[in-house]
Amino acid sequence: MNGKRRIYVFSLLMCVLALSLLTASSGICAEAEYKWSFAQPWTRPLTDAAFTKFCERVNEYSGGRIEVKFFPSGQLGGHDENFHAMQEGSLEIGVFSPYPTLVPGGCVPNMTWVIVSWDEMRLAYGQPDGILYRVMKDAFADTEGHLLFTCSQGAYGLGNNKRPIRTTDDFTNMKLRVSASPGGVKTLANMGKGKGLMLETVPWGELYNALSRGVVDGCWTMWASLVEER
Structure with a gap:
């Protein structure tokens, strides 16, 4: 019986040790490998909800390796401030309009008023071959930026x-x-x-x-x- 008890106690200790190691390793995995900031310079509840969901999905699909923290309503500054922060590397993701004062040739891809239907929207801005999407992607690349996605905000x-x-x-x-x-x-x-x-x-x-x-x-x-x- 003593031998069996020693085996039981030893087995219990091994289980406790294994659980401790598993918990510790889980804690390490839970720590995000990449932590990015996502700034929205304007106050727009509907789009803010969509961007919040985007951040949640990034965390979910990356298995916790990428953590994107969303800052709405100009918490990290105005549009131009955020744009320059992106160029300098202190901001990873932002919501930007391609104003020509910031993005050379930006007036062309910002001509959303020429779009009158969803079919035309897909033709112009659909990825990866949209007529204006390609222009916009190249324009942002010239400013050290990468076009992650585009979204229509209406007429x-x-x-x-x-x-x-x-x-x-x-x-x-x-x-x-x-x-x-x-x-x-x-x-x-x-x-x-x-x-x-x-x-x-x-x-x-x-x-x-x-x-x-x-x-x-x-x-x-x-x-x-x-x-x-x-």
Whole structure:
């Protein structure tokens, strides 16, 4: 009996030791090999939910080897700050618009207003052979970036606090905020030509303050921005 007890005790100790080693090794495996930051410079709840799910899937599909931490609503700075951080290597992933001030030739792939259907969207931006996707991929590569994926955020629209815009006459003496996209600026300028339309460059984060102070009357942007960031 004593011999059997010694065997039982020894076996129990071996089991405890094995479990301890297994737990320790599991802890080591649980530590992510790569830890990346993912910045979103704008406040967009719907896209934030999608990006959060993306981060969860990366962690899941990599078996915990890759951990992507998502920072929404400009927590790591504005759009241009994030872009330069990506170039410098202090930020791994970001949400970027290919403004020509940052991405040479960026005006071409940012011409989403030429797309009027999902079939045209796939033709233009589908990976890996989309007509504009290839242009955009090469443009980002020139700035030390890699195009991970693209996403449509809907058609552009005009929002203002003065009057509904139904004809070009409704642009009369209106002040609209514009971005750094030459294509967008020229488009608006042509739409309001001869109507006294004034275009103002205002950082996106200061738009609502500018609206409240009367610096601008409205802006031209994606419907997602007009609805989610109001």
